[in-house]
Amino acid sequence: MSITRRFPPIRPALVVTCCECGTATSAPVEVRYIERQSGPGFPLYACPGCAPSLVPGPHRNDAIRNR
Numbered sequence: 065m066s067i068t069r070r071f072p073p074i075r076p077a078l079v080v081t082c083c084e085c086g087t088a089t090s091a092p093v094e095v096r097y098i099e100r101q102s103g104p105g106f107p108l109y110a111c112p113g114c115a116p117s118l119v120p121g122p123h124r125n126d127a128i129r130n131r
Contacts, residue, residue: 077090078090078092080092080109081109082109082110082111083095083096083108083109083110084110084114084118085111085113085114089109089112091112092109092110092111093109093112093115094107094108094109095108095110095115095118096108
């Protein structure tokens, strides 16, 4: 048994750029989900320091109600 089978490579953590301050973070917090007309939507992430100051939502699992 080879060493690569015993110890498979570890994938790097998700590193994204904060949508508020622009710094790279490996502990992202999803703060918004942007829907697009021509394809799948994408999430916006913030660093843990900026996330409490941002207004949350909408997220992927939020139900939008029309009144």
